[in-house]
Amino acid sequence: MDYITALLMGLIEGLAEFLPISSTGHLILTGELLDFTGEAAKTFEIFIQLGAIMAAAVLYRKRIFALFGIRGANTPKYNINLLHVFLGILPAMILGLLLHGFIKDVLFSPTTVLIGLVAGGVLMIAAERFQGEIKAKTIDDITYRQALTIGLFQCLALWPGFSRSGSTMSGGLLYGVHRKAAADFSFFIAIPMMVGATGLDLFKSWGHLSSSDFGYFAVGFVASFVVAMVAMVSFLKLLERVKLTPFAIYRFVLAGLFWLFVL
Template structure:
């Protein structure tokens, strides 16, 4: 029999995931916050919070399909046809370099990372991540920035990947770490955001696969149905959110997002911790 309460929670988490996954405000922190308020936070729900990200990732894949397809063709030609291509072109190698640090750290510390989920951790992650965004904004004042995603260097890709590792701390935000990291290494807001979206595909997909490997056997048929429903909601909301966000960051700084993080951290402290 369908559990209406669990269905409601899954749809709410889908909305929260879609709204927050690609914004620098921490999707995991928001989902853990919702689950805590709803008194619905055991190991199976933590697993749900990870797997439901597939819906959001699908939205990015569809939105940037032409670019992803182009990157794939370049890679195939390079390997099998030995065809040279313009080095000033974003390719899969950039994504791999940006993904590598997170994959290694995630595999080594998988169990330890799962143990640090909690409101106190999220609160500190929100604060530190907010400060990180402000530092990134200050770097924008230093001069010319990379304004074309095809001009990102391999070194910049790797450094952004290193910054992405900060997101293993709940509340810090993967998007916040990569977008802020992009600003620190010389990208403008829009290019930092777009590259952050590309990095999200392998790192989150890998996280989902790893979670399924460890916990997939505990997912029932009803759980799977709820996951599909939540993922569909996350897909639709994320599609709309990303389109709006890319327009916003061209004209507005990340300061409002940092302020929101500080306010949310304060709300968590006074409303749920003390």
């Protein structure tokens, strides 16, 4: 590993984490192209996701404080509470704990990523085509049932290539949540979800790392944080006028090109 690789992977993670194109899938495919593989590489890929998640924590800091009753003078009233968050993360949290070893050992491969990219793209197009009547136009309109439904769809993102935001936005659309509201909720519940997943992975993979890796991890983390902050704000604005279909088409093209010219 070198600092150029660490920087490039951090930039890709920050850009892709909150777009419905699968950041994990992009990191695995990039790692294959750069011959950056192995246990330390897998841990690095998961660790730099924490940089992107910290960017989400900064963006949603007022909501996070409000969940615990900490409100400033200018804090608006939010309807999303801890039960919404719990319902949104519980299904994927349980399944992720049960299948953690299988996911990391078996599903972290280019072939499975390509399958996830295509399947996730099909889901996104189907969600746009068969979306339910929009009843939740903002994140604060989301009901407990919709939060649980989005949480169930988030389980699909445990398969690399599916994309957490793509899966959750698709689930939201099918059950009456506007794509921007679903994206907001997806970003929000990603904070505890990814902090827990990253912590678990680092605990289990600490033996694969050495002190010489810390500099690379820091570069990837910072790059991911900065780019994710810009990408999140831009993407939420973009969702006001752009549907999921263009992102699905990008996924199909990427999967096809990688299959033809690399695999």
